[in-house]
Amino acid sequence: MKKFLQDLETELRKNNLSDEEISEIIADHEEMIETAMNEGLTDAELEKKFGNPKEVAEELSQFSEKKEKGRENKKMKRQEFTGIEEGYHINIGLINEDIEFQTNEDGKIIIEYSGKRDLEDYTIEFNNNELVLKTPKKREIGSFFGHEKNQFTISLPQGLKIGNFILKEINGDIELAKHESESLQLDTKNGDLKLSEFKTNTLKLNTINGDVNMEDILCKTISVSQISGDLQMKKVTAIGDFDAHSVSGDMNFENVNCDEFTMKTVSGDVNAYEFYPTSVSLNSVSGDITITNTDMSKTIDVKHERSVSGDIKIRIKK
Amino acid sequence: MNSQFKRGIIELCVLKELIPEDMYGYLIINSLSEHLNVNENTIYPILRRLTKEGYFTTYLKESNSGAPRKYYHITKKGFDYYLSLRDEWDDFIGGVYVILNKGGKKNEEIFARFRDRVEEE
Numbered sequence: 001m002k003k004f005l006q007d008l009e010t011e012l013r014k015n016n017l018s019d020e021e022i023s024e025i026i027a028d029h030e031e032m033i034e035t036a037m038n039e040g041l042t043d044a045e046l047e048k049k050f051g052n053p054k055e056v057a058e059e060l061s062q063f064s065e066k067k068e069k070g071r072e073n074k075k076m077k078r079q080e081f082t083g084i085e086e087g088y089h090i091n092i093g094l095i096n097e098d099i100e101f102q103t104n105e106d107g108k109i110i111i112e113y114s115g116k117r118d119l120e121d122y123t124i125e126f127n128n129n130e131l132v133l134k135t136p137k138k139r140e141i142g143s144f145f146g147h148e149k150n151q152f153t154i155s156l157p158q159g160l161k162i163g164n165f166i167l168k169e170i171n172g173d174i175e176l177a178k179h180e181s182e183s184l185q186l187d188t189k190n191g192d193l194k195l196s197e198f199k200t201n202t203l204k205l206n207t208i209n210g211d212v213n214m215e216d217i218l219c220k221t222i223s224v225s226q227i228s229g230d231l232q233m234k235k236v237t238a239i240g241d242f243d244a245h246s247v248s249g250d251m252n253f254e255n256v257n258c259d260e261f262t263m264k265t266v267s268g269d270v271n272a273y274e275f276y277p278t279s280v281s282l283n284s285v286s287g288d289i290t291i292t293n294t295d296m297s298k299t300i301d302v303k304h305e306r307s308v309s310g311d312i313k314i315r316i317k318k
Numbered sequence: 319m320n321s322q323f324k325r326g327i328i329e330l331c332v333l334k335e336l337i338p339e340d341m342y343g344y345l346i347i348n349s350l351s352e353h354l355n356v357n358e359n360t361i362y363p364i365l366r367r368l369t370k371e372g373y374f375t376t377y378l379k380e381s382n383s384g385a386p387r388k389y390y391h392i393t394k395k396g397f398d399y400y401l402s403l404r405d406e407w408d409d410f411i412g413g414v415y416v417i418l419n420k421g422g423k424k425n426e427e428i429f430a431r432f433r434d435r436v437e438e439e
Binding site for chain 2: 029
């Protein structure tokens with residue numbers, strides 16, 4: 001098995017791994033081979049168990065630190081756009097990328113990307129005052145169990161109002177804060193969403209499994225639909241109506257104000273604390289809906305209330 | 319089998335093996351290869367990567383034969399990762415079985431239907 005270790009070292013060097021990595025990997029293998037030999041494995045058995053040094057080396061080189069070139073496999077790329085005018089639109093559709101939004105005072109859109117792909121693989125354009133960011137056309141086969149950890153950081157001009165903001169994401173997490181737009185449409189599937197300090201006219205959110213956290217939101221109308229993820233809302237004010245749908249996810253509201261509130265839930269529970277809509281229509285199959293308020297001067301007009309087996313309670317607590 | 323897919327499944331198995339007890343590399347390989355056709359080539363890189371990601375920590379412990387062995391210990395982060403992979407796997411395999419079991423579980427039944435259909439044409 002000495003040959004295995006020698007070959008492994010040669011292959012690791014070929015793959016440009018750092019000396020530190022190589023000595024660690026070799027030590028690990030010496031230990032494993034020694035253990036195997038102590039157990040009395042024959043050469044043929046050993047060979048079968050340890051396989052091909054070339055394959056291990058290639059596999060290891062995919063995430064190991066390289067000599068000289070450093071962390072080149074973790075690419076960081078950047079793209080900037082200028083000439084952004086108020087009311088610019090944003091249209092983003094991604095699959096496996098986390099997205100974090102930031103602000104800058106230079107009136108630019110700055111996109112930074114770190115991940116395994118090339119930034120050129122993505123569609124990134126700014127035309128007719130619209131930012132378009134779309135996922136690569138050639139998808140990696142088997143990305144289902146893949147470990148693509150791709151991250152976009154998108155910095156938007158501070159104080160410049162956005163027009164229509166459309167954001168679709170499948171698996172990545174999203175953090176969006178401190179902006180204002182005409183409309184905001186968010187479609188997420190498995191990733192989590194954190195939305196805070198945001199002002200918009202119409203807010204539409206569709207989500208499947210991801211958890212959603214909203215705080216400090218001001219809007220005209222809001223509509224939220226979720227399947228099994230949970231939703232947390234804090235300090236949200238809608239001047240107009242608020243529509244909410246849930247299948248099995250729970251919803252928690254705290255300090256939420258709106259005009260007419262329409263809730264439909266199958267089995268998800270709704271828990272609201274300091275929740276002051278002017279009127280409510282509540283529909284539940286088996287989920288409980290509880291509203292607990294302390295301000296006695298604000299009354300809630302119950303337009304409609306129906307439940308099969310869930311409890312609906314609206315109470316004032318001193 | 320698609321290698322990335324296979325890797326994901328083995329990753330799930332490695333994580334699971336380390337939940338009840340800390341183990342050293344060779345033991346993990348042995349334990350998995352009892353049930354799956356895998357060898358060191360597949361498992362060692364996974365151990366190393368998951369350690370780098372902070373899902374495992376390692377420590378050295380003397381063995382009976384004297385030479386110290388590197389033990390792998392799963393972290394809370396690793397356990398959470400296991401849960402998310404497990405969910406993903408259950409979802410996926412559940413869906414696969416729904417498709418495969420449509421119109422009967424037994425190959426004979428499926429073949430009988432297929433034969434009838436072909437004969438009708």
